Amino acid sequence: MDTTFTPTNTEETREVVAWAVANANPLEVIGQGSKRELGRPVQAAHCLSLSKLSGVVAYEPEELVLTAYAGTPIAEIEALVAQNGQELSFEPMDYGPLLRREPGQGTLGGVLATNLSGPRRLKAGAARDHILGMEAVSGRGEIFKSGGKVVKNVTGYDLPRVLCNSWGTLAVATTVTLKVNPRSETSASYVLYGLSDEMAVEAMCTAMGSAAEVSGAAHLPAGVGDKEAKTILRLEGFGKSVDYRYKSLAKVLERFGQGARLKVDASTKTWREIRDCTPLAGGHDTIWRVSVAPADGAKFVAALKPHFDFQCLYDWSGGLVWIKPVDGEQHERDLREVLSACGGGHAMLVRALSPVRAALDVFQPQPLPLQELSRRVKQQFDPQGILNPGRMVAGR
Amino acid sequence: MSGIKMPLPDRATMDKRREIVKALQAIVPGEGVIHTMTEMRPYETDALTAYRQMPLVVVLPETVEQVSQVLRYCYENDVKVVPRGAGTSLSGGALPLADGVLMSMMKFNQVLDIDYPNRAVVVQPGVTNLGITRAVEEEGFYYAPDPSSQIACSIGGNIAENSGGVHCLKYGLTTNNVLGLEMVLITGEVIRLGGKHLDSEGYDLLGLMTGSEGLLGVVTEVTVRILQKPETARALLIGFPTSEDGGRCVAEIIANGIIPGGMEMMDELAIQAAEDFVHAGYPLDVEALLIVELDGPEAEVNDLIGKVEAIAREHHASSISISNSEEERMTFWAGRKAAFPAVGRISPDYLCMDGTIPRKELPRVLARMRELSDKHKLRVANVFHAGDGNLHPLILYDANKPGELKAAEDFGADILKLCVEVGGVLTGEHGVGIEKRDLMPEMFSEDDLKQQQRVKCAFDEKHLLNPGKVFPVLHRCAELGKMHVHDGQLPFPDIPRF
Numbered sequence: 001m002d003t004t005f006t007p008t009n010t011e012e013t014r015e016v017v018a019w020a021v022a023n024a025n026p027l028e029v030i031g032q033g034s035k036r037e038l039g040r041p042v043q044a045a046h047c048l049s050l051s052k053l054s055g056v057v058a059y060e061p062e063e064l065v066l067t068a069y070a071g072t073p074i075a076e077i078e079a080l081v082a083q084n085g086q087e088l089s090f091e092p093m094d095y096g097p098l099l100r101r102e103p104g105q106g107t108l109g110g111v112l113a114t115n116l117s118g119p120r121r122l123k124a125g126a127a128r129d130h131i132l133g134m135e136a137v138s139g140r141g142e143i144f145k146s147g148g149k150v151v152k153n154v155t156g157y158d159l160p161r162v163l164c165n166s167w168g169t170l171a172v173a174t175t176v177t178l179k180v181n182p183r184s185e186t187s188a189s190y191v192l193y194g195l196s197d198e199m200a201v202e203a204m205c206t207a208m209g210s211a212a213e214v215s216g217a218a219h220l221p222a223g224v225g226d227k228e229a230k231t232i233l234r235l236e237g238f239g240k241s242v243d244y245r246y247k248s249l250a251k252v253l254e255r256f257g258q259g260a261r262l263k264v265d266a267s268t269k270t271w272r273e274i275r276d277c278t279p280l281a282g283g284h285d286t287i288w289r290v291s292v293a294p295a296d297g298a299k300f301v302a303a304l305k306p307h308f309d310f311q312c313l314y315d316w317s318g319g320l321v322w323i324k325p326v327d328g329e330q331h332e333r334d335l336r337e338v339l340s341a342c343g344g345g346h347a348m349l350v351r352a353l354s355p356v357r358a359a360l361d362v363f364q365p366q367p368l369p370l371q372e373l374s375r376r377v378k379q380q381f382d383p384q385g386i387l388n389p390g391r392m393v394a395g396r
Numbered sequence: 397m398s399g400i401k402m403p404l405p406d407r408a409t410m411d412k413r414r415e416i417v418k419a420l421q422a423i424v425p426g427e428g429v430i431h432t433m434t435e436m437r438p439y440e441t442d443a444l445t446a447y448r449q450m451p452l453v454v455v456l457p458e459t460v461e462q463v464s465q466v467l468r469y470c471y472e473n474d475v476k477v478v479p480r481g482a483g484t485s486l487s488g489g490a491l492p493l494a495d496g497v498l499m500s501m502m503k504f505n506q507v508l509d510i511d512y513p514n515r516a517v518v519v520q521p522g523v524t525n526l527g528i529t530r531a532v533e534e535e536g537f538y539y540a541p542d543p544s545s546q547i548a549c550s551i552g553g554n555i556a557e558n559s560g561g562v563h564c565l566k567y568g569l570t571t572n573n574v575l576g577l578e579m580v581l582i583t584g585e586v587i588r589l590g591g592k593h594l595d596s597e598g599y600d601l602l603g604l605m606t607g608s609e610g611l612l613g614v615v616t617e618v619t620v621r622i623l624q625k626p627e628t629a630r631a632l633l634i635g636f637p638t639s640e641d642g643g644r645c646v647a648e649i650i651a652n653g654i655i656p657g658g659m660e661m662m663d664e665l666a667i668q669a670a671e672d673f674v675h676a677g678y679p680l681d682v683e684a685l686l687i688v689e690l691d692g693p694e695a696e697v698n699d700l701i702g703k704v705e706a707i708a709r710e711h712h713a714s715s716i717s718i719s720n721s722e723e724e725r726m727t728f729w730a731g732r733k734a735a736f737p738a739v740g741r742i743s744p745d746y747l748c749m750d751g752t753i754p755r756k757e758l759p760r761v762l763a764r765m766r767e768l769s770d771k772h773k774l775r776v777a778n779v780f781h782a783g784d785g786n787l788h789p790l791i792l793y794d795a796n797k798p799g800e801l802k803a804a805e806d807f808g809a810d811i812l813k814l815c816v817e818v819g820g821v822l823t824g825e826h827g828v829g830i831e832k833r834d835l836m837p838e839m840f841s842e843d844d845l846k847q848q849q850r851v852k853c854a855f856d857e858k859h860l861l862n863p864g865k866v867f868p869v870l871h872r873c874a875e876l877g878k879m880h881v882h883d884g885q886l887p888f889p890d891i892p893r894f
Binding site for chain 1: 511512513514515516536537557558560564565568569571572581585586587588589591592593594595596597598599600601603604606607608609624625626627647648650651652653654655692693694695696699700752753754755756781784785786819820821822823824825826827828832836839840841843844845846847848850851852853854855866877879
């Protein structure tokens with residue numbers, strides 16, 4: 001009996017989970033299912049889909065706050081706030097191109113559950129930095145709320161933040177309140193050509209440490225997207241401010257060569273491609289997402305090169321490296337060992353076939369005490385392991 | 397001591413005091429254990445001075461290993477522990493327990509690593525908030541969250557309370573500026589969360605720790621993000637005949653896509669008190685005074701100053717001054733920054749409240765607060781982080797007049813209930829502590845609070861870390877863990893499933 005439940009309100013959602021608890025029937029929790037090929041595959045016969053729990057509940061542009069049901073398509077929310085000159089400033093990436101799916105899919109709940117972000121993470125943070133409050137159904141089948149509808153709040157533990165990046169394994173969020181921000185009046189990019197990876201990371205870290213308020217710093221090595229290596233720095237804001245900072249940035253980066261300016265349209269297009277890792281998206285082969293200390297990005301790549309051939313793309317000033325092995329294999333052990341030797345970080349296997357994602361650690365393995373603590377946290381939200389079993393860690 | 401009750405001390409633990417002191421001395425040698433009444437006196441209260449309690453004993457560990465051993469000892473012997481930073485909590489978060497060890501982290505006062513390429517600084521938790529900025533300002537950097545106690549408060553305490561400050565609408569709270577932590581659980585286990593990289597492994601326990609008020613673990617190391625100082629900053633000082641006009645001006649500034657570095661509002665009594673104290677040149681014939689600070693590149697700031705000025709005029713501003721020098725900007729701020737001591741001059745005592753409301757509710761909340769002031773027969777001065785809706789009403793009272801502390805607390809509770817009623821929250825940045833503990837049910841249902849306490853159980857199932865704070869009723873973890881399984885009928889058979 002494979003059943004998909006599509007509740008239309010919080011109470012119905014609670015009923016589904018309570019039923020699953022009573023019958024020890026684990027549930028796969030999805031929005032539109034656009035990230036099913038991401039993370040570890042779930043082992044559950046039944047599915048709880050939030051696709052019908054959809055719609056914006058309240059949006060007050062001058063309060064910079066939006067409340068919506070978790071199943072609301074993220075594209076709908078982005079379009080609505082854009083009408084008011086606003087945006088989700090954490091710039092959630094679209095996994096569509098990488099996962100060989102239609103772009104523009106996914107729900108608000110999915111964006112939060114996977115803590116999506118984009119190139120602006122360096123300046124504006126990720127989804128977890130913009131969630132203010134939520135109502136959810138725990139794996140115990142109980143409705144609870146946490147957080148609030150205002151930016152500044154320290155009333156009780158910050159459970160909304162814990163639900164970000166929990167991949168639906170702790171509770172099913174039903175209603176979410178988010179912070180929104182004014183969209184920049186304009187943007188431009190400063191492009192440096194032909195830098196080595198090491199020089200590019202140095203240039204990006206120099207730019208990030210300047211007063212130019214850079215909101216994106218990416219490097220595409222030669223052969224990725226273009227024949228020549230490109231190091232791209234984004235400036236956003238009011239028109240006069242962007243022009244002014246463009247000049248000061250060019251000065252700060254003088255020793256890295258003469259750069260060129262991408263105007264607003266070309267800049268917007270380029271950053272969307274970087275956000276979604278489009279230059280590496282072709283084919284179906286393995287892709288890793290590796291988060292390191294930004295200044296260590298090139299060092300990590302250099303240390304990995306002797307182990308296997310790969311293409312890569314740097315975002316976050318070197319702090320995010322997308323890795324695509326040429327032979328299509330995973331090379332998990334090499335990658336994790338080199339990462340650990342380069343100061344540590346987080347490596348996630350983004351693209352691989354389901355049996356592969358079930359067999360190895362998709363997420364960065366944790367040291368034992370932290371693993372145990374995480375297990376106890378899960379236990380307190382979902383004692384019977386009803387929600388998304390196996391999604392993050394094998395066996396729970 | 398007024399209305400708020402703490403859990404009854406455990407007699408057996410208190411009887412073992414000598415043994416506990418000895419055990420702690422074996423772990424932390426020399427002067428690291430304080431146990432005479434005279435020497436413990438400075439630790440009997442934090443910045444919520446209406447509440448005082450002598451601890452069982454004070455311990456000041458110097459190494460992570462000592463923290464770990466002390467906590468493990470307390471865990472194994474069922475002794476409660478209250479962690480303490482600089483003791484500037486306004487909510488009683490560091491109020492000692494008669495049967496508990498007070499663990500001061502102020503010997504952890506070193507800056508461990510300054511990493512400019514990664515824009516990160518690693519410090520021990522006893523380093524002051526301002527101490528971080530001091531360590532990096534020569535290179536033009538600073539640490540953005542700036543609570544008004546920043547000269548004294550510790551970064552460990554900032555983690556506990558998720559501290560904000562005047563700049564958090566643009567630059568975020570502590571939680572948005574912390575990259576990593578090392579902490580020790582009550583069992584003595586050492587856990588590291590995050591680091592200089594950004595993606596987090598597994599559950600966001602870093603986010604959970606921030607704002608957890610010392611109930612989940614003891615922080616022993618903090619990695620924070622530093623930012624390049626804005627090229628310039630200028631401020632406008634704007635007076636309004638009514639607080640409604642001021643409130644609408646704030647909304648319009650934001651509606652125009654402008655996020656000021658700081659945006660502060662003061663009401664009549666606060667303006668008067670501040671002006672009498674520091675002579676900042678504030679207008680005295682206005683109902684609301686707004687300070688708007690714009691920071692960033694010069695070209696942007698100069699442009700936005702003009703835009704904000706035009707918006708203010710549209711909203712009936714009766715006076716507008718614009719800073720033309722750093723000195724002038726500081727003068728504008730002087731009154732606001734001195735608002736608390738200024739109020740302290742016109743009243744023997746005051747209670748500082750800390751609710752947050754949706755910005756648009758400001759006029760309604762101020763009007764209701766005037767009614768409440770009449771009802772409780774106490775004056776109230778208001779300073780307001782207008783950008784993020786965080787309200788700091790200062791309730792003026794005299795502790796020497798019988799019944800006035802009680803009246804002030806009742807007034808404060810009424811204000812916080814009002815904040816919740818209009819869609820806000822009990823505390824924006826001071827924490828629940830003991831002060832707002834019993835008001836938690838105003839905002840949360842029993843199920844909400846139980847789920848929060850279950851999280852506590854994952855960290856500290858014996859409830860030994862800072863008990864009596866945040867939660868009005870302590871439930872045992874075994875009781876919280878019980879499942880109420882209902883019948884196994886397939887839910888809502890009449891709705892679509894496929």
